[in-house]
Amino acid sequence: MILKNISVDCVLFGFQNNKLKVLLWQAEPELLENFLTSEEEYEQIKILFEKNPALGSDNYWGLIGTHLPMEEDLDGYAKKILQTTTGLDDVYLKQVKTFGSPGRVPHYRVLTVAYYSLINPDYHDLKLSPLAKSVRWFDIDDIPNVIFDVKEIINAALKKLREEAQYHPVGFHLLPEKFTLTQLQSLYEVILGEKLDTRNFRKKIQNMNLLIDTQEKQKNVAHRAAKLYTFDIDVYHKLVEEGLNFRI
Amino acid sequence: MILKNISVDCVLFGFQNNKLKVLLWQAEPELLENFLTSEEEYEQIKILFEKNPALGSDNYWGLIGTHLPMEEDLDGYAKKILQTTTGLDDVYLKQVKTFGSPGRVPHYRVLTVAYYSLINPDYHDLKLSPLAKSVRWFDIDDIPNVIFDVKEIINAALKKLREEAQYHPVGFHLLPEKFTLTQLQSLYEVILGEKLDTRNFRKKIQNMNLLIDTQEKQKNVAHRAAKLYTFDIDVYHKLVEEGLNFRI
DNA sequence: CCAAAAGTGTTGGCTATACACCCATGA
DNA sequence: TCATGGGTGTATAGCCAACACTTTTGG
Numbered sequence: 001m002i003l004k005n006i007s008v009d010c011v012l013f014g015f016q017n018n019k020l021k022v023l024l025w026q027a028e029p030e031l032l033e034n035f036l037t038s039e040e041e042y043e044q045i046k047i048l049f050e051k052n053p054a055l056g057s058d059n060y061w062g063l064i065g066t067h068l069p070m071e072e073d074l075d076g077y078a079k080k081i082l083q084t085t086t087g088l089d090d091v092y093l094k095q096v097k098t099f100g101s102p103g104r105v106p107h108y109r110v111l112t113v114a115y116y117s118l119i120n121p122d123y124h125d126l127k128l129s130p131l132a133k134s135v136r137w138f139d140i141d142d143i144p145n146v147i148f149d150v151k152e153i154i155n156a157a158l159k160k161l162r163e164e165a166q167y168h169p170v171g172f173h174l175l176p177e178k179f180t181l182t183q184l185q186s187l188y189e190v191i192l193g194e195k196l197d198t199r200n201f202r203k204k205i206q207n208m209n210l211l212i213d214t215q216e217k218q219k220n221v222a223h224r225a226a227k228l229y230t231f232d233i234d235v236y237h238k239l240v241e242e243g244l245n246f247r248i
Numbered sequence: 249m250i251l252k253n254i255s256v257d258c259v260l261f262g263f264q265n266n267k268l269k270v271l272l273w274q275a276e277p278e279l280l281e282n283f284l285t286s287e288e289e290y291e292q293i294k295i296l297f298e299k300n301p302a303l304g305s306d307n308y309w310g311l312i313g314t315h316l317p318m319e320e321d322l323d324g325y326a327k328k329i330l331q332t333t334t335g336l337d338d339v340y341l342k343q344v345k346t347f348g349s350p351g352r353v354p355h356y357r358v359l360t361v362a363y364y365s366l367i368n369p370d371y372h373d374l375k376l377s378p379l380a381k382s383v384r385w386f387d388i389d390d391i392p393n394v395i396f397d398v399k400e401i402i403n404a405a406l407k408k409l410r411e412e413a414q415y416h417p418v419g420f421h422l423l424p425e426k427f428t429l430t431q432l433q434s435l436y437e438v439i440l441g442e443k444l445d446t447r448n449f450r451k452k453i454q455n456m457n458l459l460i461d462t463q464e465k466q467k468n469v470a471h472r473a474a475k476l477y478t479f480d481i482d483v484y485h486k487l488v489e490e491g492l493n494f495r496i
Numbered sequence: 497c498c499a500a501a502a503g504t505g506t507t508g509g510c511t512a513t514a515c516a517c518c519c520a521t522g523a
Numbered sequence: 524t525c526a527t528g529g530g531t532g533t534a535t536a537g538c539c540a541a542c543a544c545t546t547t548t549g550g
Contacts, residue, residue, distance in 0.1 A: 003253060005251060005253070006348075015460075071350055073350060098343065102318070102321060109318055179500085180502085181503090182501075197542085199541095200540065202504085203540090205537095218502095218548095221500090221501080221550080222499080222500065222550065223502075223548055223549075224500080224547035225501095225502085227503095445513075445514075446529090446530085446531095447531070447532080448512075448514085450531085450544085452511095468522080470523065470527065471527040472520035472527080472528065472529045472530080473520075473523075
């Protein structure tokens with residue numbers, strides 16, 4: 001049984017071409033029929049679709065998520081949604097906030113428990129979830145038309161990510177296993193929305209002892225090849241424990 | 249109409265006798281009957297009470313909150329709950345997180361959207377809400393027996409308060425209009441859970457230009473009378489805007 | 497040899513911390 | 524006059540911000 005007035009939605013962040021991205025989808029309208037258990041609800045859905053051409057349109061996008069099944073845990077279900085969509089098993093996942101204004105979804109009272117997650121684009125395998133018509137990454141500065149209050153939810157998640165990034169080394173979830181210092185810096189620049197000084201940035205990172213030099217270098221680049229690093233997962237966990245010491 | 253699977257609960261913090269306090273209540277079990285609209289639900293409630301002697305007991309306490317009415321906004325309803333209980337109109341109120349494990353309330357699936365609030369004990373007027381059998385302040389280090397996962401919710405709210413206090417001058421909501429620097433320091437000590445150096449604390453506070461000297465002093469104290477301060481609401485708002493600059 | 501990005505140190509100012517004694521008041 | 528908490532300054536170490544040139548590589 002599904003809880004018709006509660007949905008769990010995920011804001012998935014990714015980092016590609018030095019840009020912060022968000023994963024959005026278009027859900028199959030037919031799937032909504034799963035929730036129809038009475039004549040009255042059917043009428044509500046019909047009205048919802050009539051009043052919101054956006055819902056059926058190919059030009060409107062939504063957050064990845066569905067209504068909460070009775071027996072599922074909130075955190076666990078958010079994780080399950082991500083697994084289905086990306087194939088990733090061990091993801092960074094945080095509850096952002098619950099949205100519940102009466103008018104946010106017309107003709108329908110739904111609370112949305114929003115999560116955000118950080119995805120490493122190298123490792124995920126974007127499957128079309130059986131619930132989706134299509135799935136796509138969008139640049140954070142170039143969000144398409146979205147249904148309902150999705151824009152507000154994305155903004156709240158982004159704000160949370162920015163806060164989090166100042167005191168926790170969250171950035172690492174978004175990078176490939178081996179990365180250059182320049183990539184790491186661009187990532188923080190794009191999350192924090194400001195330019196950083198290269199020398200100072202490198203000093204700070206080095207002082208944390210968070211990085212391991214892989215002794216490898218970039219190949220086939222038309223400029224001096226950069227060293228590749230991985231991060232030290234033990235130091236990483238220690239820093240996360242201690243919490244508030246990652247001011248960039 | 250009331251949403252039976254969603255409740256809004258508030259963790260109210262207060263500061264008295266140099267201790268951080270939490271306001272808890274005992275709800276009237278009879279009120280639960282408001283939610284009974286079917287034979288089946290009545291059975292559920294009966295089982296709930298049979299399996300949880302805590303619910304009827306005078307020895308168990310709960311968070312102030314109720315189920316969410318259909319037409320109410322989440323934030324708005326949390327505010328309304330506070331108004332009814334304390335008479336306060338303009339309160340500091342933040343969403344903490346939504347709790348939703350399937351087993352948290354036995355035999356019943358309820359999501360609880362938790363809020364926390366900071367109350368100035370001088371100004372509130374604890375009314376017994378019509379929903380409550382009793383209401384009482386408890387020392388944060390001496391929480392009584394509580395129903396369900398209330399302890400976990402209080403801990404989450406406390407954690408959020410501690411995080412918040414490091415970067416925002418939240419403490420001021422908990423103090424009377426005129427206060428001494430020693431009071432302010434004790435407040436921060438009790439929120440952060442650590443002793444602070446008096447001279448350094450005072451230096452830092454003075455540098456913020458956040459305080460206005462009222463030119464008044466304590467009266468009838470058996471020691472040198474301390475100066476009384478109020479805080480400068482404009483500077484306060486400016487600091488809140490700027491956000492991350494209130495490390496004590 | 498040129499373009500493009502990688503990589504590297506020093507300084508001055510500010511901020512955090514550590515620390516101990518005298519003052520005012522009422523009982 | 525004593526007990527209680529109020530109130531004050533300085534020195535040191537560490538951290539942060541500002542700033543420009545040389546190196547490596549492929550084309």
